Amino acid sequence: MRCDLTGREPGFGKRVSHSHVRTSRRWDPNVQAKRYWLASEGRHIRLRLSAKGIKTVDRIGIEAAVARIRAQGGRP
Template identity: 40%
Template sequence: MARRCQVTGVGPVSGHNISHAHNRTKRRFLPNLQKKRIWVKELNRFVTVKLTTSALRTLAKNGTGELAKLITSGKIKVR
């Protein structure tokens, strides 16, 4: 499965490790993904999604209504 948030679409970004001598080597910054089982009241069932911690905080603040819209529109595949 890809390292991508199912809600926000955030994925890995690239950058450099920079040594004290200023030598640069390529590296990847991975998002903080968590697999979470969330009760969606609108769908009356649990949904397992992979999302970033910032998206999880946004869902906690705004509710699961937006998540239900994404699932019913087919933008998020759920098990």
């Protein structure tokens, strides 16, 4: 699971038990599927965004966010 806007991906590490046995684990980003109205194209687009990505869209607007995603080589 990867954020379309910020590029956040799972982090990997080790879970350490009381006896110090180490096993693998991962930290998943808080990725949500969001649907936005893209007025310039007259259609809805569906994006997979992390919580920080949703806040970024709220701050800069959906048009600027889509332009940023396309500049990174993504396809909204």
